[in-house]
Structures are given as C-alpha cells and as structure tokens.
Amino acid sequence: MSPTITAVRLTPAARIARGLKYSTVGPVDITRGAAGVALNSTRSSVSWAADRYRRDRLKSRLAKELAAAQNAIAGEFAVAQDVVTGLPDTIRAARRARRRPRPLMVLGAGVAVLAVGAVSFSIIRRSTQPEPSPLPPSVDSTPRP
Numbered sequence: 672m673s674p675t676i677t678a679v680r681l682t683p684a685a686r687i688a689r690g691l692k693y694s695t696v697g698p699v700d701i702t703r704g705a706a707g708v709a710l711n712s713t714r715s716s717v718s719w720a721a722d723r724y725r726r727d728r729l730k731s732r733l734a735k736e737l738a739a740a741q742n743a744i745a746g747e748f749a750v751a752q753d754v755v756t757g758l759p760d761t762i763r764a765a766r767r768a769r770r771r772p773r774p775l776m777v778l779g780a781g782v783a784v785l786a787v788g789a790v791s792f793s794i795i796r797r798s799t800q801p802e803p804s805p806l807p808p809s810v811d812s813t814p815r816p
Contacts, residue, residue, distance in 0.1 A: 681704075682707070683703075683704045683705075683706075683707025683708040683710075683711060684698050684704065684708065685704075686701075686703055686704030686707060687701055687704030687705065687708070688704075689700075689704075690703075690704055758761070
C-alpha cells in the first residue's frame with residue numbers, strides 16, 4: 672500500500688500568511704491570497720447588498736399593505752360612526768312602532784288559562800279516585816266485641 676497524499680486547501684488568509692513565511696512561493700501565494708480575500712470580500716458585499724435590497728422591498732410592500740389596511744379601517748369607522756349617530760332615531764322609531772297589549776285582551780287570556788286549568792284539575796282528580804265497587808266488602812269492617 673502506498674500512502675495517500677491529501678492536498679490541504681488553504682483559506683485566503685492562510686495563503687497570505689504562508690506566502691509571507693516562505694520566500695520561494697511567496698509572491699504566488701501572496702497574489703492568490705490577496706485575490707481570494709478580495710473575492711470573498713466582494714461576495715460578502717454583494718450578499719449584504721442583495722439582503723438589504725430584499726429587506727427594503729419587503730418594507731415597501733408592507734408599508735403599502737399597512738396603508739391599505741389603515742384606509743379600510745378608517746372606512747369601517749366612518750360607517751360605524753354613521754350607525755351610532757343614527758341609533759337614537761332608530762330607537763325612537765322602534766318605540767313608536769311597538770304597541771302595548773290591550774288590558775281587556777290580557778284579562779281574557781288570564782280567564783281562559785284559569786278555565787283550562789280548572790277543567791284539567793277536575794279531570795285528573797276524578798281519574799285518581801277509585802270507583803266504588805257494586806260488590807259487598809270481602810272483609811267485615813265492624814269491630815268485634
């Protein structure tokens with residue numbers, strides 16, 4: 672078996688440090704390290720700018736939606752205010768339209784309820800009492816001396 676050699680990938684900052692350490696590969700490593708640091712910095716800046724752009728677009732869209740919701744709520748409040756303003760007139764009109772029952776009708780209804788109750792009581796009372804038997808009693812009810 673032969674030993675396997677694995678190549679270690681250096682980060683740009685490690686490449687710069689190694690380039691400064693070794694003089695033979697120094698200029699190449701310093702150049703590659705500087706290019707890598709610049710590339711990473713550029714990538715980070717572009718990512719930050721894209722995030723900032725997306726966040727600003729989201730804020731703009733949310734601001735528009737919030738303004739639309741505020742307008743809708745203001746409209747609903749205006750309608751509710753109109754309803755509350757007209758409420759006393761509506762209550763007055765409803766009170767005028769409501770009629771009280773006549774006293775004679777109330778009295779007639781009371782008499783009818785009492786009559787039905789009396790008839791029902793009479794029928795129930797009769798049905799719970801046993802009917803007298805035509806036969807003589809089977810037991811003598813007189814006490815013995």
